[in-house]
Amino acid sequence: MTSIVLPTTGGRRETYVLKNAPLPAPAANGKAPAFNRVAYAAAHVVADPLADNDPWLDTAVDWDKTIAFRHYLWDLGFGVAEAMDTAQRGMGLDWAGAQTLIRHALAAAKERPGALIACGAGTDHLAPSPDVTIDDVIRAYEEQIETIEAMGGRIILMASRALAKAAKSPDDYVRVYDRVLSQVKEPVIIHWLGEMFDPALEGYWGANDHDAAMTTCFDIMAAHADKVDGIKMSLLSAEKEIRMRRLLAAGNSTTAVRMYTGDDFNYAELIAGDSEGYSDALLGIFDAIAPAASAGLARLAAGDEAGFHAILAPTVPLSRHIFKAPTRFYKTGVVFLAYLNGLQDHFTMIGGQQSARSVLHLAELFRLADAARCLKDPDLAAQRMKKVLAVAGVE
Template sequence: MPLTIKLPNSSGGIENYTVANMPLPAPDKTAPRSFNRVAYSAAHVVVNPLADDNPWVDQSFDWERTIAFRHYLWDLGLGVAEAMDTAQRGMGLNWAGAKELIRHSLAAAKSRPDALIACGIGTDHLVPGAEVTVDDVIQAYEEQAEFVEGLGGRLIMMASRALVAAAKTPEDYVRVYDRILRQAKEPVILHWLGEMFDPALDGYWGSRDHLAAMDVCVDIINLHAEKVDGVKISLLSAEKEITMRRRLVPGVRMYTGDDFNYAELIAGDERGYSHALLGIFDAIAPAASLALAELGAGNQAEFYEILAPTVPLSRHIFKAPTRFYKTGVVFLSYLNGLQDHFLMLGGQQSARSLVHLAELFRLADAARVLHDPEVAVERMRRVLAVGGVA
């Protein structure tokens, strides 16, 4: 019997929608992985819905479900990029909460030999201001790096709002990154997060011109190539990523952070390809796993056949204001039964409209990433009912 649900549309009306697609087959969790790309998923956190707190300001986690989600990603052959912006870092998750998250995740990773994990470090415990200096930024990075490395973790060096405020010239960025990279115990992944994800990072690397900023970033990476595993750029521009990818010295990976163009960037061209460190892989993990396995087997057509329908879904989840993409990621996790509620840190479940969530549902069906359509329809109805759509 067809599954039909009433969904709001962009015209302000309600229409019947019938689920049209069977979900993709679940990857075999026991089968060995043969990926030819390194693939990280930036993972979200699950809050404790029964905590008696102030949801806009307090942090209460459901550690069991949060860590279970990490095991779900590892079971699919994906790595975990921990305590990144997908985990609402800087938008609900502060450094104190990030430390607990990193501690729990690294402990879980030690329980299994196949667990790939790297952890975000930044300066989010340092409040930007006129009195903050570049040396303060260095010390803040050092504090977070020491914590992660003290637990045996590898580093993802996230962009710093405080550095944007404190830096006067590109040379200030060079000084900060030179100091942290020289001290790192293992090769680091750098993360250039564009202003579309975080407006406070506008002008990173000392220029609002992305190509001029790229010159600074590439020079830092190539100078410290032995200490750089790779760089993730999130500028939502395939052309800029390819340009930068071709400038990296051999051995330094480009990790695509482009949630609009990831399929073509991972597939690559005759001059190279990108690995992946993506927030959208949280939402489409089984599809990503199946597609990467096909690519590893040399089946590029099948890779595109699986991933191409997920791109419109990703573009919708990451539409402007892009920084609210976490809402769509967590909503899809709820629809797919990976958590029992649609609540987020800082009340961010309210950051997208019912019309946006309804379109997400349609696109998830088209991409075949609704794990159990009956469960997804019932949960979609619950959310709509709270919003007044009976």
């Protein structure tokens, strides 16, 4: 059996024996599995580690590897949520880089009939400041939406740091979203990204209280039901998501809006749902656990809810670890798992974000990935883990 020396607390080390065989690979029949939930994976970007640049300042992306990862997700049945925070949008990937990413990804999607893709439009080229006005925010949203729609992309309407800074009341949010939603060509997915993911978004929708914010958000969606496909809530609260889901269901005759779970702590129970409904999914963790998530969703589509939970339940502790506070650094764990699984050849991130988590954090991630059967090749994963540990002085 494969074993590895891993660091533990207090400077100690332990010999860890990998215990779990990886999940069987999906049948290679040339067809992606079919789900009874809409399931997007928010995909990361693969850095170019050999670029001659200043990694903290410049963005260097390996476009071939990045787009190959999108094909990997499509092969497993997922839609691709492009240029989102999982791709380090606003944490290394700026709007100029996002445009290039979206252009490449949309071109790749056109090669695959039926490939599902939606792209993040925000205001990240507009730096938040006291001088920024609500009209500035509207123009920034319009610029990004126009650019993406001109490339043939559908929109995920991302939360705006500039709006959170400029807004004085819920009415300012109503004004911005009324204007933007009235112009989009196709229904959008609204992304409510909580302050645990991005502290600059605290008080979004004009209230620090999430229940009050939910009322404003729901009213905006109800007023533009024909322009809203769904909402992705990333508040890490099953209770709050279910409350919004109930509101959407109660107003279904006027809203018909999907709930896309963005809850990387409670996704299994929210996707399975209850007697009153379920959530679809738009998740960063699906990038990291794509084979397990695909297998679980296929079981759910076949009517085997117990099988769905048997596969997904062990992934939840892994996800909670990857997304632990400070949650905004979850991208490091996502990319690390891609490296362990041979989906990229290095553990380097744009902006130097591979340094955002400790070696102890990565060691625990390794253990939890084994428990979740999310290490595709345990021997390869152990070899790569040893290389990372060696750099940290753990031989």
